[in-house]
Amino acid sequence: MSVFTAAADQSLCAPLPVLGKDVTVPLVTGGEVTYAALDYAASAPALQRVWDDVAAYAPYYGSVHRGAGYLSQLSTDLFENSRATVAEFLGCRADDQVIFTRSTTDSLNLLAAVVPADCQVFVYETEHHASLLPWRDARVTYLNAPRTPAQAVETLERALADRDPYGPALVCVTGASNVTGELWPVKELAAAAHAHGARIVLDAAQLAPHHPVDIAELDVDWVAFSGHKLYAPFGSGVLAGRADWLQNAEPYLAGGGASRKVARRTDGGVEVEWHSTAARHEAGSPNVIGVYSIASACKALTEAGFDRLVAREQHLVAAVRAGLADVPEVKVLSLFGDDAPRVGVISFVVEGWNSSHFAAALSAEYGIGVRDGLFCAHPLVRTLLGSDPQEVGECGAPEAEPGELPLNAIRVSFGAGTPDEHIERFVRAVGELVSKGAQWKYRTEGGRCVPDRGAAQL
Numbered sequence: 001m002s003v004f005t006a007a008a009d010q011s012l013c014a015p016l017p018v019l020g021k022d023v024t025v026p027l028v029t030g031g032e033v034t035y036a037a038l039d040y041a042a043s044a045p046a047l048q049r050v051w052d053d054v055a056a057y058a059p060y061y062g063s064v065h066r067g068a069g070y071l072s073q074l075s076t077d078l079f080e081n082s083r084a085t086v087a088e089f090l091g092c093r094a095d096d097q098v099i100f101t102r103s104t105t106d107s108l109n110l111l112a113a114v115v116p117a118d119c120q121v122f123v124y125e126t127e128h129h130a131s132l133l134p135w136r137d138a139r140v141t142y143l144n145a146p147r148t149p150a151q152a153v154e155t156l157e158r159a160l161a162d163r164d165p166y167g168p169a170l171v172c173v174t175g176a177s178n179v180t181g182e183l184w185p186v187k188e189l190a191a192a193a194h195a196h197g198a199r200i201v202l203d204a205a206q207l208a209p210h211h212p213v214d215i216a217e218l219d220v221d222w223v224a225f226s227g228h229k230l231y232a233p234f235g236s237g238v239l240a241g242r243a244d245w246l247q248n249a250e251p252y253l254a255g256g257g258a259s260r261k262v263a264r265r266t267d268g269g270v271e272v273e274w275h276s277t278a279a280r281h282e283a284g285s286p287n288v289i290g291v292y293s294i295a296s297a298c299k300a301l302t303e304a305g306f307d308r309l310v311a312r313e314q315h316l317v318a319a320v321r322a323g324l325a326d327v328p329e330v331k332v333l334s335l336f337g338d339d340a341p342r343v344g345v346i347s348f349v350v351e352g353w354n355s356s357h358f359a360a361a362l363s364a365e366y367g368i369g370v371r372d373g374l375f376c377a378h379p380l381v382r383t384l385l386g387s388d389p390q391e392v393g394e395c396g397a398p399e400a401e402p403g404e405l406p407l408n409a410i411r412v413s414f415g416a417g418t419p420d421e422h423i424e425r426f427v428r429a430v431g432e433l434v435s436k437g438a439q440w441k442y443r444t445e446g447g448r449c450v451p452d453r454g455a456a457q458l
Helices: 046-061 070-089 106-112 149-161 186-195 242-246 286-303 307-326 353-368 378-384 420-436
Strands: 023-025 032-034 097-101 119-126 139-144 169-174 200-205 221-228 238-243 257-263 270-274 328-332 345-350 369-371 409-413 440-443 446-451
Touching: 023 139, 023 446, 032 345, 046 070, 046 286, 070 097, 070 238, 070 286, 097 106, 106 200, 106 221, 106 238, 106 242, 119 149, 139 149, 149 169, 149 186, 169 186, 186 200, 286 307, 307 345, 307 420, 345 353, 345 420, 353 369, 353 409, 353 420, 353 446
Parallel strands: 119 139, 119 169, 169 200, 200 221
Antiparallel strands: 023 032, 097 238, 221 238, 257 270, 328 345, 345 409, 369 409, 440 446
């Protein structure tokens, strides 16, 4: 019986149209199948609405902020209107700034560059590397992985109580784990941070595409996210929030756009007056198309209705979890337990299988794209797999032959554009691979497990 038979609900919204929904891929066993893109946590497919909006604007593309021509003025208006759209999408406060960056990683590195010199940063070992690693010039306290949301708050409160109360402090936390999909108690963590005189930045890379994010309601100081996970291509990101640290610091990049006035000094040097607006940290020619694509995605998600999108995604989450629960050899990874709320991101391991081998078979034999490895969250995955979180690992597949069992995992992720059939196919494929084995031989090539094209079918 289909995992959707009992749960079918006509009130659920249809998947949002995305690029690539009709792309077919070859199977190693012969024939072709429509590609099932189940790696949204890495990069979500672009919404058709976003692509159409960008295509309509593309002939009018021009330089931003400094051009007198019609297209330059049009592009400048579009760029700044996109900033306003993102601010509304995030529920920004009146004095918050929205700065456009290249990605979540870039956003958090920007924030790390502007924190006061004596700032103490608190970050959980469970973070993605984008939020775990940028704080190289600050005093960093790494917090152990909590096992409940309440423990996460308690761990932070204890750490903040023990800090130097006279210096600035910053807490960095994810909104939804890129490994387990579990939602973190952001509002409670923000309250704890502020009670101890600290600020907090929310890594919303995995939260914003799946769930409403409201800066004012959550009472966080900054939010960072990426366009490529929000159904918007072209490599743009956002850092939004309080302006004071951003205005008080030297520009993240020095150059045109960040500077308001530049003049030679009598001593032969250069005197610079930097902008105090978001432009201070947006030097150079901005990625106008990338910024517009983020704004378009924000509008599309808002107009579709997050309540309806969340309801449908939870329908898919329940179907995946039910399907995996029917396979005893599968272990789903979790910090907070089975009942923890989560977005459409689920990681697991399969007894007797190398994770890279399993992911390769899903792709080659079923046309299903998932992710395997440590998901740029090495300490977290090591902890979840019962290994030493200090053990060295790689983001990609390690050099391991099929049948070997390195410490890595498989991640399936989905969202607003995922049709039911992709989830049904995935659940069926997991069951068949575990019960019947792979139909093809595989080998390691360049660090990845791939079908052995010279081998015969098993």
